[in-house]
Amino acid sequence: MGLMPPDAVVLALDLGATQIRAAAILAGGDRLERRAAATPVQSGEEGIFRACAEILFGVRDALPGNVRDRLVAIGISSMGPVDPWRGLVVDPPNLPVLRDSPLADEMERRVGLPAYLERDTNVAALAEHWLGAARGCADFLYVTVSTGLGGAIVRDGALVLGPDGTAGELGHITLIADGGPRCGCGGTGHLEAIAAGAGLAAEAQEALSAGESSFLATRARVRSAAGRSAAGLGTEGRGTEGRPLTATDVADGELAGDPTCIRLMERARLAFAIACVGWVNEFNPERIVVGGTLADRQGERWLAPARDQVARTAFRTPAARVRIVPAELGQDVGLVGAWPLVEDRHGDPVWRERSARP
């Protein structure tokens, strides 16, 4: 809207299911006073509001006076779904104590700055557009592959929100029409259930129960022994001891040559590659920017089959244009995106009235 002073500073808040992160973001993208705290999942909505406000106070109070004086607003990245017009966190599957929770209003009231809220993947897309792998792209998709598989659509330089703000859930397309693994959203056969961490972990657990994988059986045995001794030493909760199998175990099993793990990882990459073909045909994006811990760790192993599948099976013209590239901003993506989020919305009454989309 052009109402942001060019040297404005934004307080960024990134609310996730395990961590709350915050920082001050300067106009060039520098992050000051970056800090993190565990999300107090047991302490209810009020406990989460309080923890979010406290971390923002911590950042604000540590800033030099000449930076603090330039603070204009708070940009909030939250796990979805969210209602960005009303500033509500709607009902995130990973944090069910929040339900139509007025996070933007509460931060505004407690911290005393206007607050703008958007889904984490949308904020990440704004960050990658501003300073990362989608610089200069008017039309691109952002995809994150970690525990879940989230997405964002940018068209003509702006986020595609839909009338409810829920557009861009790229992980919840159905790839298996008649069944398939259960998804975190309640559906079955969705891309997320096949290709992201929670789904891979569930499949690994099933293979373990069925006695199909000696690698996973060994991993589980070592894990539970370590868990018992860690608990005995009073250090439970550290590391991964005693926890069930994870996607990392499946990825390690593939590298160790375990046939079950190889099958699961190959299927995950194929599912992602097939989804990319669909996105290229549907959206004609200049880029598909891929972030998230699982994709980061897999690197070219994850991206190369997608590029290959698109080159072989997508429509020729959009396939020739698209570039499938790794995200560049890593963990800070949800903080950095707060600046362009506020720049886009600050002073615009559409985002200030806290009513439904006009």
Ligand SMILES: [Zn+2]
């Ligand atoms: Zn789903």
